[in-house]
Amino acid sequence: MNTCRNEISKDCFVVPGKMALPNQYFAGRVGSKFIISLRDSRKILGVRCPKCKSVYVPPLEYCEKDMTKIDENWVELGNEGVLTNYTVVNYRDAHLPRKVPYILGMVLLDGAETPFVHIVSGIEPENVEIGMRVKAVFADKTTNTILDIDHFAPVEE
Amino acid sequence: MTKKKNRNVGIVGIGMTEISSHKEDQNQPEMINEAVRAALADAGITLKDIDCVVHGNMELFEMVHQPDLWHMIGTGALGKPEFRITTGGTTGMTLIAASDNLVASGMYDVVMAIGFNKLQEAGSTTGGITNMADPLWYRHLQTGALTSTSANMTIEEFGAERARKAAMKHRIMMDKHAGLNERAHRRLGLEYNQMEDLMKNSPPLIGDLRLIHMCSQSDGACVMILASEEKAKKISKKPVWIRDHIAVHREETASNAYFPILSENSHRAAARKLFARNGITNPVEYFDVFEMYDPSAWWGIEWLRDFFLLKGDEAIKMVENGDWDLDGKVPVNPSGGVTASNPISATAMLKPAEVALQIRGDAGTHQLKREVRHGLASGFGGVMWTELMILEKDLNWQGV
Amino acid sequence: MAKNKLNTQAEELISIQVVNSIDYSFPTGPIMGKWFQGLKEKKFYATKCPSCGRTMTPPRGCCALCVVRSEEFVEVGPKGTVENYDIAYYASPDPLTGKVRSTPYAAVFVRMDGSDCDIFTHGIKDEDIPKLKRGVRVRPVWNEVRTGCIEDMLYFEIDA
Ligand SMILES: [Zn+2]
Ligand SMILES: [Zn+2]
Numbered sequence: 001m002n003t004c005r006n007e008i009s010k011d012c013f014v015v016p017g018k019m020a021l022p023n024q025y026f027a028g029r030v031g032s033k034f035i036i037s038l039r040d041s042r043k044i045l046g047v048r049c050p051k052c053k054s055v056y057v058p059p060l061e062y063c064e065k066d067m068t069k070i071d072e073n074w075v076e077l078g079n080e081g082v083l084t085n086y087t088v089v090n091y092r093d094a095h096l097p098r099k100v101p102y103i104l105g106m107v108l109l110d111g112a113e114t115p116f117v118h119i120v121s122g123i124e125p126e127n128v129e130i131g132m133r134v135k136a137v138f139a140d141k142t143t144n145t146i147l148d149i150d151h152f153a154p155v156e157e
Numbered sequence: 158m159t160k161k162k163n164r165n166v167g168i169v170g171i172g173m174t175e176i177s178s179h180k181e182d183q184n185q186p187e188m189i190n191e192a193v194r195a196a197l198a199d200a201g202i203t204l205k206d207i208d209c210v211v212h213g214n215m216e217l218f219e220m221v222h223q224p225d226l227w228h229m230i231g232t233g234a235l236g237k238p239e240f241r242i243t244t245g246g247t248t249g250m251t252l253i254a255a256s257d258n259l260v261a262s263g264m265y266d267v268v269m270a271i272g273f274n275k276l277q278e279a280g281s282t283t284g285g286i287t288n289m290a291d292p293l294w295y296r297h298l299q300t301g302a303l304t305s306t307s308a309n310m311t312i313e314e315f316g317a318e319r320a321r322k323a324a325m326k327h328r329i330m331m332d333k334h335a336g337l338n339e340r341a342h343r344r345l346g347l348e349y350n351q352m353e354d355l356m357k358n359s360p361p362l363i364g365d366l367r368l369i370h371m372c373s374q375s376d377g378a379c380v381m382i383l384a385s386e387e388k389a390k391k392i393s394k395k396p397v398w399i400r401d402h403i404a405v406h407r408e409e410t411a412s413n414a415y416f417p418i419l420s421e422n423s424h425r426a427a428a429r430k431l432f433a434r435n436g437i438t439n440p441v442e443y444f445d446v447f448e449m450y451d452p453s454a455w456w457g458i459e460w461l462r463d464f465f466l467l468k469g470d471e472a473i474k475m476v477e478n479g480d481w482d483l484d485g486k487v488p489v490n491p492s493g494g495v496t497a498s499n500p501i502s503a504t505a506m507l508k509p510a511e512v513a514l515q516i517r518g519d520a521g522t523h524q525l526k527r528e529v530r531h532g533l534a535s536g537f538g539g540v541m542w543t544e545l546m547i548l549e550k551d552l553n554w555q556g557v
Numbered sequence: 558m559a560k561n562k563l564n565t566q567a568e569e570l571i572s573i574q575v576v577n578s579i580d581y582s583f584p585t586g587p588i589m590g591k592w593f594q595g596l597k598e599k600k601f602y603a604t605k606c607p608s609c610g611r612t613m614t615p616p617r618g619c620c621a622l623c624v625v626r627s628e629e630f631v632e633v634g635p636k637g638t639v640e641n642y643d644i645a646y647y648a649s650p651d652p653l654t655g656k657v658r659s660t661p662y663a664a665v666f667v668r669m670d671g672s673d674c675d676i677f678t679h680g681i682k683d684e685d686i687p688k689l690k691r692g693v694r695v696r697p698v699w700n701e702v703r704t705g706c707i708e709d710m711l712y713f714e715i716d717a
Contacts, residue, residue, distance in 0.1 A: 030184075
């Protein structure tokens, strides 16, 4: 490949490279309680700020708006909610968690204030609608991550 | 080159987490939030009083890109202007330099600077640093920030025995300082009678650089709140004034040849220019404390010579005489320095933070006995990039 | 650190381990490209500043002191002087492969003959590691197969 716009461009070329490094990430005390609840009790927990009444899911230790300590104020949210927006992932890439096409949705859980991003499955992309009700379907095998919710599926009415 | 500030800027709030190697119970925004709350509490203000947030780390270590975005839940930057700065090991000090400029310019009255790294999340800090080397021709050989080039030169100049003893004495002195600082990460309880043993038996890393000489790998966050003179006097009973700061870079492509190739390294150039424009002719006499970014004991003894514009063996002699000790001519690193605590992008902010606490008299268990009026702080990173900053107790240098 | 009453017994703290691995491609540009073409032909090139006249190795397209373009190439080396060196006993991961190297190995920072500033870094032959000293003279040992990359040169060896 030669893309130099220069009279000495004959010397340009491209060298392949790579960056591979191990990392680890900690959910922290509050995040761990959230994940463990998904894994062991199949319940989605949030926290409510007693001061401004905001409900956060995933949970926070301190309210991002007023710095109130909120991590003891757990609330059990329903495992159902409303799809407030979505996108259909059509491009393939090694890092993606599902075969394409799949739906990435924003789910406003009952009792929550801000939507929660997850995979929506069990429905064809062309049939998805904003406003439809969805429910969490939990994974058979735990990964100790947010993917202990396998996906959200339409609620049959 | 003179630098005139549009208006004076004071440090009004300082917050830091405990520095440690393990923070499994906090995620990144929670760790930052701890320091944010501490700084707000120290200043006695709330988030409403903050006009702008400046956020920075070396994202290579955590491999989380655009952390300013998802850290919003911990930084308190919601709905506020925010800048992100990353300048390698210097990040913490660049954050303060930039915040100082933002306030001095008149752009914002109160700015909060946040520096952090959670190096436990980096599987290999040294491996990460390797990625900063030029991929085309140096990455395959780069050894992170580990190098013995400084040791090689010091040994050549002063002889192996004298050089090795000086480096180890500096290291043990740093550990003794860290022992007094309850926030310091590594407090090993070293004694001077262990010198010979450590010189022989500490595991070698690179050449004459041994494990004991090298900085730690730490988790931690530091937050400082800067305000315009008018606001600073209202917010704080004892604001600490940022008098001046300078950044100096090297120009060679030798990305990690950590030794001076040109006649003057970036530390000496920074000190020479900064002191000249502030009329400081005898820095050893002028400064009451120096918080130095000393990633290894070898660099520590080499750089003291540069920062204080000393010649020949003057700096090493001062190491030997204990002149850099807490009761010496210029106390160096009462915090314990970088060999004790190194949450990298907080590290260079911990330097001015520590100086400011010393000036305020709020350093607690490691408060210097002498009165601290004039402080110096340095940052170091990447390609021998130097940040050097002068902090003052009184607003009285304008006539200089 | 804030103590938290969420869970009083020894609590489980969740973490995940990942290896972040990303492929890149690095364009050399014409200046570094010329340098690598040089290695292919067992030659070392420097650029010469038209203003101050200094030569820079590896080459740069601009003299940072004079802030002018420096696109004239001159040949330097192939021998040089060791300005400094690092003997590694601690092996860090090689980010180009993710693998950990065997130790000890060494890097030498070499001022190529005819280069006024800066240094060129490469490895040194294992047998020469004990003989490393500042000021020692070295010469390159070339790879049989040369494709225009840093591995075109195997390492330096001491020029006895
Ligand atoms: Zn709230
Ligand atoms: Zn020039």
